[in-house]
Amino acid sequence: MMHKGKQLAATVLAAVLFCAAWPSLGQDAGKVQIKIGQLREEMALQEEKLQQSTQEEVAVLDELDKISSKMEEQQEKINLLQKQLEVQRQNLAKTQAVLNQTMQERDKALQHMLNRLRAFYMMGRLGVLNVTFSSKTLPELMLMTDSFRSLAAYDRTVIEKYRESLTALKQAQTAHELEESLLEELVRQAEEQQQALTVLRTQREEVLTRIKTEQGLYRLAMQEMRQAEARLIRSLSQEEPDFPSYNGPGLLPFKGKLPLPTDGKIIHRFGEVLKEGLRKGEKVNGLHIAVQPETEVRAVQKGLVISAGYRRGYGNAVIIDHGQNWRTVTSRLDAVLVREGEEVAQNQKIGISGDLATLYEPGLYFEIRHGSSPQNPLQWLKAN
Template identity: 45%
Template sequence: MKVRALLSPLLQLLVLLLLWLVLFQGTSFGEMDGADEQNKVRIHIGELQHDIKVQLDKIEEKNEAESQILNQLDEINRKVSRQKAKTTVLQRRLADQEKLLHDLKEKIDQAEEKRSRLQGHLLKRLRSFYMMGRVGMLNVTFSKKELPELMLFSDAFANLAAYDRNVVLQYRDAMNELEQALLSRELEKSLLEELVQQAEEEEQVLFVLRAEQQQLLKAIKQEKNIYQLAVDEMRKAEQELYDDLMRLRIEEKLDKEQGLLLGKGHLSSPVTGTVLYRFGDIIQTGVRKGDTIQGITVAIESGTTVHAVYKGKVVLADYKRGYGNAVIIDHGGKYFTITARLDEIFVHKGDRVEQDQEIGSSGDVATLYEPGVYFEIRHGRTPLDPLEWLQID
């Protein structure tokens, strides 16, 4: 059936929509350079615009199909109305015919009753006529009445017999007419019953056809709603991608101009711990006794994970003399962060990192010679006080 035929493309569309949501909604641009991010967004916008056009074309096709079905439903409804009117007329004629048959049967019953009465009356007359017999010598000889009187009586009885014969003949003719009329009406009734049955069957066919068209229309509306939902979701995603593109352009511009300055005072600490040395403190012990601290040192527990305080590009992820294992990140705007004394490094030179992304871990080995994780912020070659930039618990 046509309704089943619609289910296959509908399921395909649902699968396509789910795949699209997975592929597009789950896309992360954080691991790409700004230019790569913008190019990727532009490609996705182009793909979305193409997909939107495809879905709009499908919606237009469904609109045309819906219009055709609505026209067919209108024609079916008109046929149903005509068929109902035809059935009503036939049923009315059939009812009239049944009334005529009922009247004819009543007339026949009345005629039968009249015939019964007439038959009794005729039997009495015939018995009398038989008892009297013919007017002959014996009747004249032995009758108390004279011959003229007997002759008059005989003639009168003969006239009555003739009258009765005519009545019987008229009754027979009337009965034949009634029976013929009854037969004709019954035949006409039978024909009308067949016509009524045929009209009702045609009406049922129209009802079934209308139900099928209505079901098909419902399926088309559902499919069109799915297409429209896909268009709405794609347009929403398109707008989000446009917003992302604008955001990326703004961020790219701000990163070039300001970089880490955008997060000043709101950056989370690279590690959780207690600050041992602050910016500008003089080291009192160890091999660097007397040196001025250009960053901060945070006491940590073994196995503590270290995070990037802001997004940027890794420019060094290796051992650096005087720092140990270190990660240097370029945050744009000539701002850099240095995170040192790491046991393990999780990133590589050239990687793009996001704010709070894990970049390494620190432990006992890394802090063997100097305690804690070391962290610096620099603008060009100038060291800055990290505590003015970080939120330290």
């Protein structure tokens, strides 16, 4: 991240220094065009990086969305397990309470049984001495003996039932404890997974922050290079030809009367802010005209051709001096049909346009300038 940031910062600094130093280039059009080409190549590279960064951002955002969804599902799972664990603990507590109560009842039953057995023992076996010295009659003594025996048998049955109940309760207690232990382990594992997702989300958020920082640096670099390019373009538009300026009436007398340079649909107007491409956010200084293949391009008014041919970043372009410091620029031509120094008449063919690929925008580009000030061509063209 730091290495990339230094590279981008160096690019921005180079653009700023070049932007500040451009007047020293003088009127050497070749050098200026080369610098414009270099800037546009670098801008294309920065745009490519920006697009890659945007794709990476979309991927990270999609991953963050999936992580958040998994975290929600994991939290629901933890909540459910915790509820089950709480129910299991309540069941275990109830079982423990029943077990304790059963053990107390069993102990009481055992004590009763021991008391009766002790009394039965103290009475001894029924014999002559018992009958002779007892205050009770023989039938009463026999009945008492039978009663003791019946109670002992009953106590034994009760104790056996308590023993069975205690065995079942202890088994249930063991099962509840195992279930509780299992649920606690599941909760622990789920919480560990939730923590891992939290760490992963934090890492991806850091990546997203880095991506946004890089995008800011890319945009800053492109902005600085656009400013440098704009100044270089203005320097080109202010170049003086190697031959005398055209002594013509200019364009002022023909305001609202000029023909469109070609047949086509205007897709970008003067002053419109571009919404796509490397020039996104910039204002248009002329017209962008969508044309069909092999469409003729004409001079809108008579004048002197001061530039005809390829210009880096413009493609094939024709600049005509109409006198009085008025000029028209027509670029993105498939073919140029005039030469520098040639006088042209109104509606004379100066080139052929078509599907010529350009660096930035499609279609033919047409511009009217008075000195270094761009004019709105629609104010100079015929209403139709």
